[in-house]
Amino acid sequence: MPFHYYLKVHFEYKYKCNSGLVSSNNELGSGFFLLTIDIGSIYFEPAPGQFINIYLNDEYGYMLPRPFSVFNIVKYENLGSAVQILYKVIGRGTKIISQLTKGDRVEFTGPLGNGFIIEGEKxxxxxxxxxxxxxxxxxxxxxxxxxxxxxxxxxxxxxxxxxxxxxxxxxxxxxxxxxxxxxxxxxxxxxxxxxxxxxxxxxxxxxxxxxxxxxxxxxxxxxxxxxxxxxxLESRMACGVGACLGCSIPTKDGYRSCCVDGPVFEIGEVIWKDLT
Amino acid sequence: MERPNINVELPGMRLKNPVIAASGTFGFGTEYDGIYPAHLFGAIILKGTTLKPRDGNPPPRIYETPSGLINSVGLQNPGIESVYDEYLPKLQNLRESGTKVILNIAGDTVDEYEAIASICEERGMIDGIEVNLSCPNVKKGGVNFGSNPDIASKVVASVRRKTTLPVIVKLAPVVTDIGKIALSCQEAGADAISAINTLPAVVIDIDKQKLFLGGGSGGLSGSAIKPFALMQVMNIVKRVSIPVIGCGGIMNSRDAIEFIMVGARAVQIGTGLFVSLKTVENVINGLVEYLSSVRKDNISQIEGIIFNNGARSF
Missing domain, CATH: 3.40.50.80 (Nucleotide-binding domain of ferredoxin-NADP reductase (FNR) module)
Structure with a gap:
């Protein structure tokens, strides 16, 4: 393999495929949790609206990774940062995530998808x-x-x-x-x-x-x-990268994937009556 | 002892390892760049491709069940010409690096399969074709091509006539006698069989009191279907002389070894790719470790080993 190809693969691997350690997973009440994952000093700069896909690694149980919008990025003074996820326990996947405790390793891909276009004064x-x-x-x-x-x-x-x-x-x-x-x-x-x-x-x-x-x-x-x-928008997802076509959103240009074409869409793009 | 050899020989192609990305889970080969490098696989099978573009089924398209995943994507794809123009050129480096690229094809009529095969023959850029027989035959009242030995053999023969590329046939699993269908595919010129495709399944939304999936029914995959897949692979292996590629719920090296022991030459991983970012590495490494631990220097030495140890088909 040519060297430059290796470099590219290596860079993208670093960019999209991450892991970190749970620093806290606080129950806020009413089923809501705030999960903070320390990711050290890896390059991780999501745009608002982008998401991460958290792997449950439960091969004989609930298998699919779970997508969550980035709630916040915490920058620590002494180098390094943490990604925060706000979630509500609604099913088995989020239940498993709610049981993570400080020090547990979490694997995730991201930042995934297209974030918000930031515009306007008000x-x-x-x-x-x-x-x-x-x-x-x-x-x-x-x-x-x-x-x-x-x-x-x-x-x-x-x-x-x-x-x-x-x-x-x-x-x-x-x-x-x-x-x-x-x-x-x-x-x-x-x-x-x-x-x-x-x-x-x-x-x-x-x-x-x-x-x-x-x-x-x-x-x-x-x-x-x-x-x-x-x-x-939100949708049930599997791969999170546009490979499985499981998370389609009906739009004026036909079905588009929530994960790679979204999750952010302009209101006029979506065919709302067909959205489930 | 030297590292055991896990190269496997399929007709017309030698795979550097027996792990193949299953159609429909790995897109058109580049979506997972940076997450799941395609060069890890012995081969990748691209998403089901039809003659003309297809929109696929309305959402929702996926639903998770205990140890299972139901999908109802409905063959959404840009059509064979776009696959050749936009996607396959990007995969030629991958082919040079030693990972084989196989195109999965599907159609509504025998003519459609034949037309796609002609295009593949003419335009090349792939190492083989996988024929998806789990499609309704619109000219015959929607009966699945894979449900009947005669219809299956017509499809395979028409593809065979049009191409010199290796032809793998992916079988629908819920049939009266899968061995008989596999045999008729072999007689029609198939070079290998892959089995099994997903199992038909539905999900009920009790709040709306209707079917959950936009397409109505879907296909069940994942560990839930593995024991059934193993049995169907056994039943095929006993009847045909061409290689069989095992598929259905492989999550780790142990699962892969089980398929090889019932006679599969290679394995496909689909849903398992979604479960962890290390599934492929783990399967390959685990396979090598297992072979070392049982003092085999070649993966072929465990292929179909259960039949040497008294197993019979059912």
């Missing part, structure tokens, strides 16, 4: 539940650029609110809560909160469950909103 970020993961990282990037994004987060109940409240320092956030009563918090879902809010914005970034995105899209269409909207 960004509005709309998150449903754990969809805040990718938007938190985006918000930090805006703040580094001296832009203060407005953030709307919809949570299901008081427990979820308490789980989230406190992990988003220094962000301009309004919550909505679907069940229960909390003084000062909007009662309803986050799309309803968006509809009544008078926030001035010039670009929207949105991430959450498919039904939430669909109801946003209905409003977007019926009100003829012309602002650019970037949607971070």
């Amino acid at each position: 960004p509005l970020l709309i998150a449903g539940g754990v969809g805040i993961a990718s938007l938190n990282f985006l918000a930090r990037r805006f703040k580094e650029n001296k832009i203060e994004p407005k953030v709307l987060i919809g949570v299901r109940d008081e427990m979820s609110y308490r789980a989230f409240n406190g992990i988003f320092n220094n962000l301009d956030i309004q919550f909505s809560i679907e069940r229960g009563e909390l003084d000062t918090i909007f009662k309803g879902n986050v799309i309803e909160l968006y509809s009544i809010s008078d926030i001035d914005y010039d670009v929207i970034y949105i991430c959450g469950p498919t039904n939430m995105l669909k109801s946003f899209e209905e409003i977007y269409r019926s009100k003829n909103i012309i602002t650019k909207v970037y949607c971070c």
